[in-house]
Amino acid sequence: MTHHAHAARGSNLEGRLVWSVLLTSAFVLGEALAGYLSHSLALLSDAGHNFSDVLALTLSWYALRLGKRRADARRTYGYHRVGILAALANAVSLVVIALFIFWEAYQRLQSPAPVAGGVVIGVAIAAVVLNGLISLWLRSDARHDLNVRSAYLHMLGDALSAVGVLVAGLIVSLTKNPIADPVASLLIGLLLLWSSWSVLAEATNILLEAAPKGLDMPAVERAIRAVPGVIDLHDLHVWSV
Numbered sequence: 001m002t003h004h005a006h007a008a009r010g011s012n013l014e015g016r017l018v019w020s021v022l023l024t025s026a027f028v029l030g031e032a033l034a035g036y037l038s039h040s041l042a043l044l045s046d047a048g049h050n051f052s053d054v055l056a057l058t059l060s061w062y063a064l065r066l067g068k069r070r071a072d073a074r075r076t077y078g079y080h081r082v083g084i085l086a087a088l089a090n091a092v093s094l095v096v097i098a099l100f101i102f103w104e105a106y107q108r109l110q111s112p113a114p115v116a117g118g119v120v121i122g123v124a125i126a127a128v129v130l131n132g133l134i135s136l137w138l139r140s141d142a143r144h145d146l147n148v149r150s151a152y153l154h155m156l157g158d159a160l161s162a163v164g165v166l167v168a169g170l171i172v173s174l175t176k177n178p179i180a181d182p183v184a185s186l187l188i189g190l191l192l193l194w195s196s197w198s199v200l201a202e203a204t205n206i207l208l209e210a211a212p213k214g215l216d217m218p219a220v221e222r223a224i225r226a227v228p229g230v231i232d233l234h235d236l237h238v239w240s241v
């Protein structure tokens with residue numbers, strides 16, 4: 001790819017990120033309000049998850065901007081690690097939201113309060129449609145770009161968790177038993193913990209200067225030894241910035 005094409009693609013991505021932040025923020029506000037009014041923890045949990053997505057999108061937009069800055073005399077590797085710090089901060093916020101959901105779900109399982117199932121169903125359908133559309137939008141680029149691929153898988157997971165909220169809303173409406181609502185919240189909390197785990201692990205590995213995942217160190221060593229003129233090789237280090 002030429003430098004020019006790179007830059008064009010970069011600003012295109014930046015525009016997409018800004019739009020995603022605005023759309024998701026609007027949705028979070030509506031969903032949180034609906035969750036509060038309908039006494040649905042499932043909706044509030046989903047709003048909490050989407051809020052963490054807003055954070056993640058904002059951080060990756062910020063990291064993209066900073067990453068464009070050149071390395072300077074004091075930061076000789078440039079600003080690449082800002083992305084890692086952003087990912088780490090986001091993973092920690094996911095864990096905090098999950099703990100809050102577990103605590104609130106525990107309280108509601110102890111003393112169930114009525115939930116307005118109709119509102120839950122309506123908002124959940126909107127969430128399924130929104131996440132489904134975004135996943136379709138990303139699907140063609142997901143095949144060759146690793147970042148887009150992880151965003152695509154994330155959106156697919158979000159669509160599934162919205163389906164979970166929808167099922168909870170249907171059960172609450174049909175059985176008049178609000179227990180399904182905190183149960184769905186617990187599942188969303190588990191999904192949050194699970195998705196933060198891989199980010200935490202990867203960010204920690206980079207900060208520990210571990211070799212990139214999937215890199216075959218002995219093969220690198222063999223390749224370097226095969227270069228004519230190389231007699232021996234000592235103390236090889238490989239890490240990612």
Ligand SMILES: [Zn+2]
Nearest residue numbers: 049053154158
């Ligand atoms: Zn999400």
